[in-house]
Amino acid sequence: MNRKISQLRIRMEASGIEGLIISNPINIRYLTGLEAEGYLLINENENFFVTDARYIEKVNSKLTIEDEIIAQDGKDLDQDDFLNFFNNAQKVGFEEDYVTYEKYQRILIKYRPKELVEASRIIENMRIIKSEDEIEKIEKACNITDSCYLHILDHIKIGMTEKQVALEIYDFFIKNGADGLAFDTIVASGENTSMPHAVPTNRIIKAGDPVLIDFGAKYKGYCADMTRTFFMQEISDEYKKIYELVKNVQEKALEKIKSGANGNEISKSVENEFSMNDYDLMHALGHGVGMEVHEKPILSPRINLDLQENMVVTDEPGIYIQGKIGIRIEDTILVKNMNSIPLTKSNKNLLIIS
Amino acid sequence: MNRKISQLRIRMEASGIEGLIISNPINIRYLTGLEAEGYLLINENENFFVTDARYIEKVNSKLTIEDEIIAQDGKDLDQDDFLNFFNNAQKVGFEEDYVTYEKYQRILIKYRPKELVEASRIIENMRIIKSEDEIEKIEKACNITDSCYLHILDHIKIGMTEKQVALEIYDFFIKNGADGLAFDTIVASGENTSMPHAVPTNRIIKAGDPVLIDFGAKYKGYCADMTRTFFMQEISDEYKKIYELVKNVQEKALEKIKSGANGNEISKSVENEFSMNDYDLMHALGHGVGMEVHEKPILSPRINLDLQENMVVTDEPGIYIQGKIGIRIEDTILVKNMNSIPLTKSNKNLLIIS
Numbered sequence: 277m278n279r280k281i282s283q284l285r286i287r288m289e290a291s292g293i294e295g296l297i298i299s300n301p302i303n304i305r306y307l308t309g310l311e312a313e314g315y316l317l318i319n320e321n322e323n324f325f326v327t328d329a330r331y332i333e334k335v336n337s338k339l340t341i342e343d344e345i346i347a348q349d350g351k352d353l354d355q356d357d358f359l360n361f362f363n364n365a366q367k368v369g370f371e372e373d374y375v376t377y378e379k380y381q382r383i384l385i386k387y388r389p390k391e392l393v394e395a396s397r398i399i400e401n402m403r404i405i406k407s408e409d410e411i412e413k414i415e416k417a418c419n420i421t422d423s424c425y426l427h428i429l430d431h432i433k434i435g436m437t438e439k440q441v442a443l444e445i446y447d448f449f450i451k452n453g454a455d456g457l458a459f460d461t462i463v464a465s466g467e468n469t470s471m472p473h474a475v476p477t478n479r480i481i482k483a484g485d486p487v488l489i490d491f492g493a494k495y496k497g498y499c500a501d502m503t504r505t506f507f508m509q510e511i512s513d514e515y516k517k518i519y520e521l522v523k524n525v526q527e528k529a530l531e532k533i534k535s536g537a538n539g540n541e542i543s544k545s546v547e548n549e550f551s552m553n554d555y556d557l558m559h560a561l562g563h564g565v566g567m568e569v570h571e572k573p574i575l576s577p578r579i580n581l582d583l584q585e586n587m588v589v590t591d592e593p594g595i596y597i598q599g600k601i602g603i604r605i606e607d608t609i610l611v612k613n614m615n616s617i618p619l620t621k622s623n624k625n626l627l628i629i630s
Numbered sequence: 631m632n633r634k635i636s637q638l639r640i641r642m643e644a645s646g647i648e649g650l651i652i653s654n655p656i657n658i659r660y661l662t663g664l665e666a667e668g669y670l671l672i673n674e675n676e677n678f679f680v681t682d683a684r685y686i687e688k689v690n691s692k693l694t695i696e697d698e699i700i701a702q703d704g705k706d707l708d709q710d711d712f713l714n715f716f717n718n719a720q721k722v723g724f725e726e727d728y729v730t731y732e733k734y735q736r737i738l739i740k741y742r743p744k745e746l747v748e749a750s751r752i753i754e755n756m757r758i759i760k761s762e763d764e765i766e767k768i769e770k771a772c773n774i775t776d777s778c779y780l781h782i783l784d785h786i787k788i789g790m791t792e793k794q795v796a797l798e799i800y801d802f803f804i805k806n807g808a809d810g811l812a813f814d815t816i817v818a819s820g821e822n823t824s825m826p827h828a829v830p831t832n833r834i835i836k837a838g839d840p841v842l843i844d845f846g847a848k849y850k851g852y853c854a855d856m857t858r859t860f861f862m863q864e865i866s867d868e869y870k871k872i873y874e875l876v877k878n879v880q881e882k883a884l885e886k887i888k889s890g891a892n893g894n895e896i897s898k899s900v901e902n903e904f905s906m907n908d909y910d911l912m913h914a915l916g917h918g919v920g921m922e923v924h925e926k927p928i929l930s931p932r933i934n935l936d937l938q939e940n941m942v943v944t945d946e947p948g949i950y951i952q953g954k955i956g957i958r959i960e961d962t963i964l965v966k967n968m969n970s971i972p973l974t975k976s977n978k979n980l981l982i983i984s
Contacts, residue, residue: 330827372732377724378748380731394732443804450797473684 277344280307280402281323287398288318288369295319295365296395297383300374302567303399305497308345310335316345320364326350358386369395397572404564404572406586410498411610414565414588417458417500418608418619420493424448425504425622432629434483434508438463438476441489449493458492458499459569469505469602472559472594483509486601492569492608499569501590502620503606506627518555518595518603519626525549526605526624529561529591533609533616539573539581539589546593547577555595562590565608587611588619631698634661634756635677641752642672642723649673649719650749651737654728656921657753659851662699664689670699674718680704709740716743723749751926758918758926760940764852765964768919768942771812771854772962772973774847778802779858779976786983788837788862792817792830795843803847812846812853813923823859823956826913826948837863840955846923846962853923855944856974857960860981872909872949872957873980879903880959880978883915883945887963887970893927893935893943900947901931909949916944919962941965942973 284307288296298304298316304325305311312335314327323345327335335347362368368389370380384392406414427448432441441463449456464474465481469488481487485508492500505519525546532542543561550557562575565588573581575589583589589611594604605624610617631639638661642650652658652670658679659665666689668681677699681689689701716722722743724734738746760768781802786795795817803810818828819835823842835841839862846854859873879900886896897915904911916929919942927935929943937943943965948958959978964971 330825370731372735373730375731376727377729377731377734378726380734381726439804443801447797447801450793471684 278308278323278342281318281343281345283402284318284399287402291369291396291398293365293367293369293393293395293398295362295368295389296398297368297370297387298399299379300371300399303371303374306399306403306567308339308343310338311497314350317361319361322346324348324361326353355386359388362387362389365389367391367393369393369398371395371399373397400572403566404587405584406566406588406610410566411586411588413496413498414500414608414610415619417454417493417495417498418502418621420449420452420454420495421491421500421502422620422622423452424491424493425489425502428489429506429627429629432481432487434481436481437478438465438468438481439478441481441487442476445489445491452493454493454495455497456494458494458501462488462490462503464488464602465508467599467601470596470598470600472596472602472604481508484511486511486515486603488602488604490604490606497567499565499567500620501565501569501592501606501608502622503592503594503604504622504624504627505603505605506629508629511626511628515601515603516626518601521549521553521555522593522595522603522605523624523626525593526591526607529593530607530609530616530618533583533589533591533611535583535585535611535613537583539575539583540577540579543575543577550593550595557593558596559594562592562606562609564589583611585611585613632662632677632696635672635697635699637756638672638753641756645723645750645752647719647721647723647747647749647752649716649722649743650752651722651724651741652753653733654725654753657725657728660753660757660921662693662697664692665851668704671715673715676700678702678715680707712740713742716741719743721745721747723747723752725749725751725753727751754926757920758941759938760920760942760964764920765940765942767850767852768854768962768964769973771808771847771849771852772856772975774803774806774808774849775845775854775856776974776976777806778845778847779843779856782843783860783981783983786835786841788835790835791832792819792822792835793832795835795841796830799843799845806847808847808849809851810848812848812855816842816844816857818842818956819862821953821955824950824952824954826950826956826958835862838865840865840869840957842956842958844958844960851921853919853921854974855919855923855946855960855962856976857946857948857958858976858978858981859957859959860983862983865980865982869955869957870980872955875903875907875909876947876949876957876959877978877980879947880945880961883947884961884963884970884972887937887943887945887965889937889939889965889967891937893929893937894931894933897929897931904947904949911947912950913948916946916960916963918943937965939965939967 312331372394490503560576592606596602666685726748844857914930946960
């Protein structure tokens with residue numbers, strides 16, 4: 277059987293659920309590799325993928341006998357097929373964080389499960405630890421992102437707008453083999469950098485501006501996430517000090533990230549270094565990266581986390597002074613037993629573009 | 631009070647709900663113009679927008695006294711504030727098609743409403759009839775889409791890939807004042823045109839290919855939706871006949887669309903003309919367009935629909951021969967009392983690019 281579904285079945289047994297209805301397309305792609313609309317149904321003996329005429333041909337050509345997944349056009353199933361599917365299951369799980377209340381009601385009517393229970397992110401919890409194949413895809417997404425950064429440093433000029441830079445990033449990704457953006461690109465300049473979630477505007481990049489770029493490619497469904505902040509033509513001593521502080525804590529945290537380390541303690545030490553300099557850690561230090569750009573786990577002073585081998589997380593401290601400036605440096609990092617491996621490798625030394 | 635919320639309150643009264651929890655960001659933007667994360671809460675006397683520190687400043691600068699919306703940072707509210715909010719409401723509505731089962735449970739705990747009831751798309755139903763201001767934005771989105779089509783006709787060449795054409799469309803939109811894409815662009819060439827939901831691939835456009843482009847700009851939150859199919863260098867007599875048939879039924883349907891006409895009957899006559907020529911109407915004839923590219927109403931032989939003034943709908947018949955060809959022609963159309971006004975105006979005559 278498909279290895280990931282076998283692993284899922286072990287977790288289902290441990291959780292005491294005999295059936296599962298999976299409708300989140302990211303979870304379906306994770307478990308099966310399929311990119312098609314439909315539902316993955318798992319009962320005691322079988323794995324069913326219910327889709328429609330638009331996808332059935334593609335789905336059948338992609339699945340192999342080893343997958344042990346039966347694909348069917350929903351039109352070829354009748355009400356009894358659905359009613360029978362979970363006949364032997366006492367508890368059937370569903371994705372409570374994805375399924376709308378309306379769809380939940382439809383599931384009750386369609387399958388009449390004995391007990392419909394929250395699956396409690398059973399698949400999302402599997403996704404925290406990445407396989408070799410997944411790591412390769414994230415690495416490739418990070419490589420494209422690194423190349424794009426070099427391209428942007430070559431092209432960015434005083435007089436360009438934030439939106440123009442964002443468009444250049446998108447174009448580079450598409451032309452260099454990415455699926456597209458892992459998330460909406462942030463290009464912020466000048467005082468706009470002080471908003472952690474800035475949206476690119478028509479603001480013209482000027483001499484003396486800090487420019488913060490938070491971006492990442494998606495490759496075969498996997499995300500990269502990187503932030504760099506640099507300066508146009510000149511930088512004040514005040515900003516230089518902030519930059520060096522952010523860079524210093526980012527690199528120190530990076531060194532501490534490895535299997536067995538505590539995410540909360542690493543985050544706390546960043547928070548301490550910031551507060552010793554009268555700054556706050558305004559947002560979490562980092563988050564998991566995989567098929568979604570924000571997924572489990574979270575690195576934060578207030579969330580307990582034991583890091584494990586083959587987690588992929590970000591390390592992204594930032595300092596923001598409202599209406600003035602924001603400086604953030606972020607890498608996507610692979611957690612290993614003895615150390616951490618940054619998958620985004622772009623230079624972090626203070627850069628002043630002349 | 632904000633005019634749209636006043637109208638919503640009339641509908642709430644008619645539906646017998648005294649309170650409403652709105653969390654779908656599209657509905658929030660529709661009612662308030664706000665683009666900020668949060669919840670819009672409506673009770674007997676007040677309209678509350680609960681957001682967070684990231685947005686509160688922007689929100690307060692956007693709202694006017696006439697809006698009669700009180701914006702608050704959720705951090706400044708305590709459990710009692712939420713419990714008191716719907717004190718006088720017997721029935722409180724929520725968006726059952728947007729709220730996940732998990733969030734539904736949280737609403738129950740947070741507000742303890744006497745009765746939490748499905749709002750039954752109360753806002754989506756308002757959105758079916760467009761205001762003058764909304765029509766202007768859709769018109770502008772359609773104008774940008776028309777200009778983009780001319781640009782693509784100028785630029786498309788044998789040897790380009792579908793993906794390159796899609797990227798050119800995206801770039802044109804961004805450089806010409808659009809927010810971005812109204813939806814993922816379809817660029818299909820050759821046999822790929824036979825899939826109604828094709829995704830742009832690296833297939834190289836060749837002489838003799840049909841090219842189908844289904845695309846639309848988004849402008850200030852409003853969508854355009856247009857499809858054109860043209861041919862590279864040459865066309866067979868068989869395809870020419872199909873093209874003329876599709877164009878003919880599309881234009882006939884366009885003439886019938888007006889206030890008081892039946893969407894199902896218009897769709898049936900398209901279906902009849904297709905079946906007289908041994909083709910099927912594989913998908914609906916059209917759908918509403920507004921803040922979402924697919925919204926209510928649906929034009930289909932099997933869905934009863936009385937068209938009303940200031941609905942905006944598409945008219946998009948298509949013929950698909952599996953593994954061979956697909957030809958679709960689509961306009962976004964404003965329904966008026968005496969006639970219909972196509973908002974996308976690009977030429978529909980058979981076009982062979984030499």
